Every structure is written in structure tokens, then in C-alpha cells.
Amino acid sequence: MATYPMTVQGADALREELVYLKQTKRPEIVASIAEAREHGDLKENAEYHAAREEQGFCEGRIQDIEGKLGNAQIIDVTKIPNTHKVIFGVTVTLLNIETDAEVTYQIVGDDEADIKNNRISVNSPIARALIGKVVDSEVEVKTPGGVVEYEIISVEHK
CATH class of the missing domain: 1.10.287.180 (Transcription elongation factor, GreA/GreB, N-terminal domain)
Structure with a gap:
């Protein structure tokens, strides 16, 4: 199962x-x-x-x-050592390379996702692109509006 x-x-x-x-x-x-x-x-x-x-x-x-x-x-991500790697449950801050806009998301399960509260599903395109990456990495995210490039600024275990 x-x-x-x-x-x-x-x-x-x-x-x-x-x-x-x-x-x-x-x-x-x-x-x-x-x-x-x-x-x-x-x-x-x-x-x-x-x-x-x-x-x-x-x-x-x-x-x-x-x-x-x-x-x-x-x-419980708070019990996992922070290696600055993006994993399920972390809160990640991203910098949009093109616009210099910062955004922070927590990567959560499908039922917990709530974009208004910056909680994105682990199965979303952004989360899938981020999982396994580390701080200071650049990530390309394929969105309906095209490819968006982000830099990972921080990864927190809250």
C-alpha cells in the first residue's frame, strides 16, 4: 500500500x-x-x-x-539535521533571477497545500524542481507561462 x-x-x-x-x-x-x-x-x-x-x-x-x-x-523536519538541501517539509526561500523578487514556500503533502499561505505540494512543478537541490543552486522551473529561473537562498527546518 x-x-x-x-x-x-x-x-x-x-x-x-x-x-x-x-x-x-x-x-x-x-x-x-x-x-x-x-x-x-x-x-x-x-x-x-x-x-x-x-x-x-x-x-x-x-x-x-x-x-x-x-x-x-x-x-517531522525539525528532527532532521539541516544540510541546506531541499527535502519534504522544509521552508525554502527563492530569488527569482529575472525579477529579483523573493518568495518563500514550505513543501508539504498534497492535502496540506495552500498557496495563499505559501505551502506548496511536494508534487507541484516548483517543489519537484527544488527537491534534492542545495542552497545557492540555480533551478529552472517549467511553469505554464514558461521557464522561470530561481536561486535557492535558504532552506529552513521549521
Whole structure:
């Protein structure tokens, strides 16, 4: 069975969501279904059907999270010595050689990626180009807008 890399923070966030779904959301949905049942005829009871649909989504998400956590390879980058090499979980600062613009990304698992918070998937084109490179290396990244050249300024294990 394949394992999927995940940061400690990503695994913690999934565990928190799982606890919320099981201990809070699931009981709320069950109560909604019970209340809707009391309204009578289930064939024409929109509240009942909406609650059942929500229950299906909730149970599906619970299974999804449990599956992801079960197959996760949780990597704590803070426990790995910093060799200034880009690996999963590090925070890397890049300099766009053409524009002199700096950008910082953390390389995370697919489910943790959030470009608004500068967290990119290990499977993204930028991360794939960076993995294995060291500080002061120049890297060419193929993007939809063409090739962009970056210099790796720093690699941090946060």
C-alpha cells in the first residue's frame, strides 16, 4: 500500500477535523434526522433528505481522513539535521533571477497545500524542481507561462 508524506502540522489538523466530525458534527446530524423524522411523511420531507445527505458527506469525509491518516508517512523536519538541501517539509526561500523578487514556500503533502499561505505540494512543478537541490543552486522551473529561473537562498527546518 502506498504511503503519503505529511507534515506533523498536517496530521494534527486532520486529527482535529476528525475529532470535530465524530464528536460534534455527527451527533448534530443525528439529532437533525431525528427531528426531521418527527415531522411525518419522509417522502416529502426536505429537512430529512437534507440531513441524510449531510450525513453522507460527513461519513465520507470521516472515512477519507481515516484513510489518509492510516496511509500517512508523518515527517517531522525539525528532527532532521539541516544540510541546506531541499527535502519534504522544509521552508525554502527563492530569488527569482529575472525579477529579483523573493518568495518563500514550505513543501508539504498534497492535502496540506495552500498557496495563499505559501505551502506548496511536494508534487507541484516548483517543489519537484527544488527537491534534492542545495542552497545557492540555480533551478529552472517549467511553469505554464514558461521557464522561470530561481536561486535557492535558504532552506529552513521549521
